[in-house]
Amino acid sequence: MAKQVKPPRFAITLLRWFCRSDYHADIEGDLLELFDLNLAQKGPGRARWLFIKEVFLLFRRSMIRSINNTQNNTMNMVKHTILFSFRSFKRYKSSFLINLTGLSSGLACAFLIYLWISDELQTDRFHENGPRLYQVLTNEESPSGIVTGEATPHLLADALAAEIPEIEKSISFSPTPNDLIFTLGDMKTKAQGHFADADFFSMFTFPLSQGNPDYVLSDKNHLAISESLALRMFNTTEGLIGKTLDWQIQNFSSSGVINGIFKDTRPNSTHQFDYIIHFEQFEDLVKTYVGELTWETSQPFTYVLLPPKTEPSQVNTKIRDFIQQKTGNNRPDLFLRKFEDKYLYGNYKNGAQAGGRIEYVRIFSIIAIFIIIVACINFMNLSTARASRRLKEVGVKKAIGAQRQSLRFQFMGESMILALLSMLVAVGLIYFALPQFNIITGKALSLDWNINLILTALTITLATGLISGSYPAFFLSGMKPVEILKGKLRNTQKASLARKGLVTFQFVVSVLLIVSVTVIYKQVDFIQSKNLGYDKAQLVSFPKEGKTSENLDLFLEQAAQLPGITQISAISNNMTRSGNTIGAIDWEGKSPETEVIFQFIALDFNMLETLQVEMLDGRSFSKAYATDNSKVIINEAAMKIMDMTNPVGKTMGLAGQDRQIIGVTKDFHFESLHKKVQPAVMVILPQWTNVVMARLEGNNPRETVERLSTFYENFNEGLPLELSFVDDQYQSLYQSELQVSMLSRYFAGFAILISCLGLLGLVAFTAERRKKEIGIRKILGSKAGSIVLMLSREFTQIVLLSLIIALPLSYWITDSWLNGFEYRIRLEWWFFVLSGLITLSITWVTVGIQTVKASLGNPVASLRSD
Amino acid sequence: MKKYQLGEFEEIVLLTVGILHGNAYGVSIKLEIEERLGRSVSVGALQTALRRMESKGYLTSRQGETSATRGGRPKLFFTVTLEGKKALEYTRQTRNELWDALPSPIINLD
Numbered sequence: 020m021a022k023q024v025k026p027p028r029f030a031i032t033l034l035r036w037f038c039r040s041d042y043h044a045d046i047e048g049d050l051l052e053l054f055d056l057n058l059a060q061k062g063p064g065r066a067r068w069l070f071i072k073e074v075f076l077l078f079r080r081s082m083i084r085s086i087n088n089t090q091n092n093t094m095n096m097v098k099h100t101i102l103f104s105f106r107s108f109k110r111y112k113s114s115f116l117i118n119l120t121g122l123s124s125g126l127a128c129a130f131l132i133y134l135w136i137s138d139e140l141q142t143d144r145f146h147e148n149g150p151r152l153y154q155v156l157t158n159e160e161s162p163s164g165i166v167t168g169e170a171t172p173h174l175l176a177d178a179l180a181a182e183i184p185e186i187e188k189s190i191s192f193s194p195t196p197n198d199l200i201f202t203l204g205d206m207k208t209k210a211q212g213h214f215a216d217a218d219f220f221s222m223f224t225f226p227l228s229q230g231n232p233d234y235v236l237s238d239k240n241h242l243a244i245s246e247s248l249a250l251r252m253f254n255t256t257e258g259l260i261g262k263t264l265d266w267q268i269q270n271f272s273s274s275g276v277i278n279g280i281f282k283d284t285r286p287n288s289t290h291q292f293d294y295i296i297h298f299e300q301f302e303d304l305v306k307t308y309v310g311e312l313t314w315e316t317s318q319p320f321t322y323v324l325l326p327p328k329t330e331p332s333q334v335n336t337k338i339r340d341f342i343q344q345k346t347g348n349n350r351p352d353l354f355l356r357k358f359e360d361k362y363l364y365g366n367y368k369n370g371a372q373a374g375g376r377i378e379y380v381r382i383f384s385i386i387a388i389f390i391i392i393v394a395c396i397n398f399m400n401l402s403t404a405r406a407s408r409r410l411k412e413v414g415v416k417k418a419i420g421a422q423r424q425s426l427r428f429q430f431m432g433e434s435m436i437l438a439l440l441s442m443l444v445a446v447g448l449i450y451f452a453l454p455q456f457n458i459i460t461g462k463a464l465s466l467d468w469n470i471n472l473i474l475t476a477l478t479i480t481l482a483t484g485l486i487s488g489s490y491p492a493f494f495l496s497g498m499k500p501v502e503i504l505k506g507k508l509r510n511t512q513k514a515s516l517a518r519k520g521l522v523t524f525q526f527v528v529s530v531l532l533i534v535s536v537t538v539i540y541k542q543v544d545f546i547q548s549k550n551l552g553y554d555k556a557q558l559v560s561f562p563k564e565g566k567t568s569e570n571l572d573l574f575l576e577q578a579a580q581l582p583g584i585t586q587i588s589a590i591s592n593n594m595t596r597s598g599n600t601i602g603a604i605d606w607e608g609k610s611p612e613t614e615v616i617f618q619f620i621a622l623d624f625n626m627l628e629t630l631q632v633e634m635l636d637g638r639s640f641s642k643a644y645a646t647d648n649s650k651v652i653i654n655e656a657a658m659k660i661m662d663m664t665n666p667v668g669k670t671m672g673l674a675g676q677d678r679q680i681i682g683v684t685k686d687f688h689f690e691s692l693h694k695k696v697q698p699a700v701m702v703i704l705p706q707w708t709n710v711v712m713a714r715l716e717g718n719n720p721r722e723t724v725e726r727l728s729t730f731y732e733n734f735n736e737g738l739p740l741e742l743s744f745v746d747d748q749y750q751s752l753y754q755s756e757l758q759v760s761m762l763s764r765y766f767a768g769f770a771i772l773i774s775c776l777g778l779l780g781l782v783a784f785t786a787e788r789r790k791k792e793i794g795i796r797k798i799l800g801s802k803a804g805s806i807v808l809m810l811s812r813e814f815t816q817i818v819l820l821s822l823i824i825a826l827p828l829s830y831w832i833t834d835s836w837l838n839g840f841e842y843r844i845r846l847e848w849w850f851f852v853l854s855g856l857i858t859l860s861i862t863w864v865t866v867g868i869q870t871v872k873a874s875l876g877n878p879v880a881s882l883r884s885d
Numbered sequence: 886m887k888k889y890q891l892g893e894f895e896e897i898v899l900l901t902v903g904i905l906h907g908n909a910y911g912v913s914i915k916l917e918i919e920e921r922l923g924r925s926v927s928v929g930a931l932q933t934a935l936r937r938m939e940s941k942g943y944l945t946s947r948q949g950e951t952s953a954t955r956g957g958r959p960k961l962f963f964t965v966t967l968e969g970k971k972a973l974e975y976t977r978q979t980r981n982e983l984w985d986a987l988p989s990p991i992i993n994l995d
Contacts, residue, residue, distance in 0.1 A: 045948070046932055048958025049911030053928070055954065056912075076929035081936060 024063040026054045030074040038077065039084045046077065096425060100432035107409075107433065114401045115437075117780045121773045122441035122483065125394025127448040128769050129479060131456055132387040134464045139380050142287045142362045146224040148324055151187075152358035153331060155179070155321040155338070157351035158370045159616060165370030166616065168351070170194060170600075171321040172342065173302060173312040175353075176216060179323060179341070185334045187326045190216035191298050191319040198562050199294065200738065201252065202265040207738055208252050210244075212294035214301035214319075220279070222324045225288075229260055230279025239299045242266075243279035248293040256280055266296070270568050270706075271304045286463055289362050314346045322358065331355040366839075374839070379759055386763070389528045390770050391483055396521045397777035398434060398487035403494055403518055404784045410498065417500035426496035434488030435481070442480040459761050461754065490517070519817055522781065525774040526821035526858060527828070532767035533854040534829035535836075536760075538846065542837060543760045545844045546753055552687025552696075553594070553630040557720055558745040559727075560712045563589055565735040571705055574734055575623065581730060583716045583723030586629035589708035591621035594630075594689050594745055601700065605672030606661050615660055618689065618699035621707035627652070627684065629714050637667035637682030640703055648703050651678040655686040657698035673700060695841045712745070775865045778814065782866050786810060786873035794878035806874035811866050818862045822855045829854070889972035891943075896976055897922070898934045899943060903965045903973070910949065910960040911935075935963060943969030 034047060050073055057066035108115040146152060155175065157168045173191065180189035193214040201208045220232035220243070227235065228246060235243050242264070249256045252264075265274045275296055284291050301319070302312060325334065338353045356364075365375035413426060449466060457464055466472065494517075567574045571589060579587050591599060601619040624647075627639045635655055640647045651673060658666050666680045686696040715723045728740040750757070786793070793806055830846060837843040891899065901917050902909040914935075915926050938944045949960035965973075 042932065042936065044958050045911065045961035046928065048955035048960060049915075049928060049932075051956040051958065052912045052954065053915070073928045076927040077932065079929055079933055081933045082929065 024058055024066070026051065026070045027067055030071045034074050034077065037083050039082060042082060046082075050074070096428060097432070100429050101436065103429060104433040104436045108437075111408075113783065114780050117776045118398050118401060118437055119441055119444060121394045121397040121776045122438060122487070123444035123448060124769055125390050125773055126438075126441050126445035126479065126483065127452065128390045128766055129387040130445060130449055130476065131452065132383045132766070133475060133479070134466075135456075135460055135462065136380050136383060136387075138287060138462055138464055139363065139376060143289050143359050145285060145287070146358070148222060148224070149359050150357075151325045151327065151329075152222060153323050153325060153334075153355040154358055154361060155323060155353050156356050156367075157353060159351035164368075167367035167370060169320050170318050171353070172314045173305070173319060174314055174345075175342070176319075176321045176323075178345070179321070179338065183334065183337055185325060185329050185337065186323045188218045188222055188324040190218050190222065190322050191301075192216070192219070192322055193298070193301050194318060194320050196290075196292060197268055198564065198741075199296075200267045200564065201248075201294075202267065203252055206252070208248070209739070209741070210248050210293040212292035212296070213290065214296050214298045216298045218324075219295060220281070222322065225281050225284060227279050227281045228256065230281075232279075235279035236295065236297045238276075238278070239297050240275050241278040242275035242294060242296040243281055244277060245281055245283050245293045247283050249280055267565070268304060271307055273300055273303070275300070314342060323355070331357070376755065378839075379755065382759070383762070383766075386532070386766050386770075389532075390766065390773065391479070392486070393525050393528055393770055393777075394773050395483055395487040396525050397773060397780065398437065399490040400518050400521055400777055401780045401784070402430070402434075402487075402491040404781060409495065411504070413495055413498060414500045414504040417498075418504065423496045427492040430492035430495060431484070431488040434491070435484035438480045438484035438487065441483075442476060446476075459765075460758055518781070522778065522814075522817050523821045523824070525777060526818055526862075527825040529767075529771045529774045530822060530825035530854055530858050531829045531832065532763070532770050533857055534826070534850060535833055536764050536767045537850050537854060538833040538837070538844075539756075539760045539763055541850070542840065542844050543753065543756050546756065546840075546842070547750075549688075549842060551594075551749075552685055553632050554714075555594070555745045555749055557715045557717060558630070558712060559715060559724065559742050560593055560710050560745055560748070561731075561740055561742040563709055563711045565738045567711065567731070567735055571623070571708070575625075575711075577734070578711075578713070578727065578730060581723070581726050583719065583726060585714045585716055586625060587711065587713040588626040588629045589623040589705060589711050590626050591619070591704075591708050591710070592689075593710055593748060601674060604674075604700070606663070607669065607671075608662070615698065617657060618697045620689070620699055620701045621704035622701050623705045623708055624703060626712070627701075629712050630687070631714070632687050633685045635683045635685050636665075637680070639682055647681070649676075649678055650681045650702075652682040652684060652701040653680055654684045654696070654699045654701075656696050657700060658683050660698045671700075673702070678702065771861065775861060778862060778865050779869065782810070782814065782869040785813070786869055790873070790876070790881040793873055793876070794881040797874075797878040798882070803871070803874040807867065807870045810870040810873065811863065814862055814866045815859070818859055822858065826851050826855065889975040891972055891976050892934075894930065895934050895938055896973070898931065899938060899965060899969055899973055902944060902963050903969075907962070907964065909963045914963075938969070939963070941968075942966060943972050 031047065034050070035043060038046060050070060053073070054066050054070050057069050061069075143149075154169065155171050157171060159166050159168065171191075176189045176191040179186050191214075196211040196213060199210055199212065201210060215236065217236040220227065220235050227243070230243065235241060244252075244259075244264075246256050249259055253259055253262075259277050259280060262277050263274055264277060265272065267273075281295075298319070305318065306312065323334075325331065335354050338355075341353050342351060363375055363377040363380065364372055366373045416426065446466070453464060453466070563571065575587055575589065578584060599619045599621075600616045604615065604617055622640065624640055624642050627634075635658075637652070640650070640652065644650075651671065653661075653666065653671075661671070663669060666683055668679065668681075670677045670679050672678075684701075688696055689699070713727070724742060728742065731740040732738065789810070796806060797803075830851065834846060837846070897918060898914065901914050901921075905913055905917060911928065911931065915928065915931055918924070918926050918931075935944065935946075939946060943966060944963045945966055946961050946963050949962050951957055951959045
């Protein structure tokens with residue numbers, strides 16, 4: 020006989036799956052019989068087709084098995100669990116509310132932190148060539164260790180591309196965004212942006228709405244502007260290609276042709292700019308100061324693109340001594356850093372990578388996890404504490420034949436349901452808190468529900484449910500039914516020990532957070548109020564540009580006459596930004612190997628007086644001495660490095676020029692307090708200054724500012740004044756510390772709140788369980804006070820224990836955080852005592868309210884029943 | 886008099902079960918209808934009608950022997966109950982009454 024033709028397997032399986040089990044057998048029989056008939060009459064193909072058709076036509080309501088009528092028990096169990104969960108929530112309202120509040124605020128905190136972290140991690144990660152983009156950094160020996168820098172020689176980019184085959188593309192990029200004035204007819208528009216070589220747009224992904232990334236900057240005269248700048252200048256983004264724009268930076272003016280319009284830079288890009296101009300223009304600008312560009316003139320960033328599958332280490336070995344080969348001098352070593360790491364791994368210590376913002380990412384990840392754990396512990400504690408109430412339920416269920424498995428499922432289910440409910444509440448909280456959170460962090464975070472976010476939310480929720488359900492699930496389900504029903508509670512001792520352990524852990528975390536918050540707060544406060552060596556109050560600064568730049572002397576002279584201005588002068592850079600450096604410095608007794616980099620500060624007369632920098636020795640620059648233009652003032656750090664005891668009157672060589680030292684200033688900070696004060700030389704060089712600084716009189720600085728800006732606008736033919744207080748600049752320098760300080764305060768507050776909620780629940784529970792004992796004690800003559808003491812003792816012990824664990828730990832943690840600062844506070848003993856006292860008093864208040872309530876109750880009420 | 890409701894297809898199925906008298910199971914009913922009325926019947930529709938009328942009490946079923954030809958599945962034989970007979974009669978009677986009420990000129994129009 021030929022191979023037997025069979026009806027399609029899948030159709031039969033399908034039928035068995037959906038068809039009501041009591042109908043299924045004979046229907047399948049009918050179908051098979053029909054199939055055989057059809058097979059004989061119409062052939063196999065048609066028979067199979069008819070079979071499938073009949074199966075699909077059977078898919079009707081009366082034939083389908085009902086969901087309720089399934090054979091397996093899972094659905095019943097789920098229904099049962101949900102029902103029981105809600106009943107138990109309803110029955111124990113207070114612990115349900117405590118759990119819900121704790122878990123939902125914990126989840127909300129964790130979720131906010133997640134949003135922040137994922138935004139941090141996304142920064143600069145949007146470039147298509149991302150994994151292949153690198154920045155060339157320099158490592159330079161100095162007496163205080165290896166200094167890592169970003170400034171590279173002007174000639175480097177071209178030379179690298181030409182000589183190192185492993186480098187596909189290489190560009191120079193102007194380091195700090197330049198304020199620039201575009202002139203279009205009568206209209207002047209200020210914008211911030213960068214100068215970059217031709218390959219900029221083909222290396223980095225800054226999408227162009229008009230223009231071709233490969234040719235945008237193909238010519239020296241080409242430039243590209245952002246859509247928003249285009250709108251500001253032309254009120255349109257269309258048809259601008261080929262238009263000519265004049266532009267000016269300080270004294271340097273040039274013009275360019277718009278050859279591309281790019282979309283506004285994303286908020287999560289390190290480089291924010293409104294224009295990109297061909298880098299050769301920047302070189303022309305620099306040449307006006309330094310003459311020819313050599314390997315010694317250092318300034319731009321160098322970005323390179325490696326071909327796919329090229330290891331940076333290969334390139335590193337080749338470029339290490341690249342500059343030395345070029346110059347023959349002892350110049351810095353080069354190495355590559357991934358561009359994507361620029362934002363998060365920005366700090367280098369002695370030539371090695373030493374964290375950066377990634378540390379804050381790590382700190383907050385840990386805080387998030389801690390907060391979740393603390394919230395979970397509440398749930399675990401309250402449910403094990405309540406176990407005695409539910410033991411009978413468990414006992415009866417087990418006696419009837421419930422398996423351990425299904426009891427576990429029930430408790431897990433209960434905690435999952437609670438976690439899901441909390442997540443819903445948490446999402447509401449997040450919507451509520453997000454605007455404020457964005458203000459603090461300076462980000463534009465939002466909840467946009469993409470698949471990633473939903474998955475994360477679900478993962479966090481499920482993990483929370485799992486952690487918080489685990490202990491009750493395993494603990495309660497493992498009890499022996501006979502013992503439970505007999506009333507023997509063998510495990511309670513162990514359980515209460517575990518509970519105490521968990522509460523101890525909660526308080527360890529809380530104490531850690533309190534100490535950390537105190538220390539962070541004090542450190543930030545210290546930075547803010549530290550004597551910087553100059554007086555930053557009432558000090559304003561604004562860029563020197565336009566006519567001010569052309570006629571600086573005239574401007575300063577006239578501005579000084581304005582009422583309210585006590586001093587005014589010009590300087591090379593803002594006090595919060597590191598400026599130019601100079602390596603070619605000589606002095607008597609300098610050993611030939613020492614290579615020291617000095618900060619080079621160009622000043623106009625009167626600047627040190629404006630800053631109110633104190634002189635350690637000698638005198639300040641003064642117009643009274645005709646030759647002060649060729650003199651130099653050094654700072655204390657420079658004096659120490661040059662190892663001179665009496666420097667005034669001696670001479671030192673600056674880039675080949677001998678200059679006499681006329682004064683030494685006390686150290687003053689011109690960079691972040693993360694860094695030590697660098698040695699600096701100050702010379703009178705008005706043409707090198709970029710910033711005008713003025714000291715205002717104490718009363719009514721606002722009026723003075725208004726006068727100054729009217730004057731400025733008149734002087735500069737309509738150019739608006741962009742003035743800022745040095746105080747504020749200084750604040751923004753410590754923005755990340757300020758943010759961390761703020762955020763950690765909030766999160767610590769939440770962690771403490773959650774811990775206290777847990778404690779509250781536990782105390783309430785203890786008080787209730789010992790209600791009869793309290794009643795008897797009172798009848799026998801115990802005072803309310805002694806009952807309060809008795810109940811508080813247990814919890815005081817727990818808090819004391821956690822203090823013993825947490826204080827040394829917190830000392831270690833905060834000390835290592837502070838070590839990241841060059842100028843740091845000392846850890847005082849009272850930080851720890853204070854934190855301990857705060858924790859203790861919070862505990863006592865929490866416990867006190869509950870215990871007082873318990874001890875004041877009428878004993879008759881508690882003893883009358885049973 | 887009690888109301889019996891039978892759909893057109895239900896009526897056909899019920900009558901066919903009566904015709905097959907003792908040999909009425911899924912396949913035989915389906916083939917019988919297809920042969921007599923020349924219309925195709927899907928198993929789904931047939932089974933739905935059978936089960937529906939069984940639950941109304943017009944039909945009873947009994948499981949037959951298992952045989953190898955049907956993949957070892959038993960046949961389910963249906964028989965018309967007394968209630969089923971009444972329903973058929975009721976339907977027929979109401980139909981007749983309607984016919985009788987029809988004025989003769991209309992029928993003879995063609």
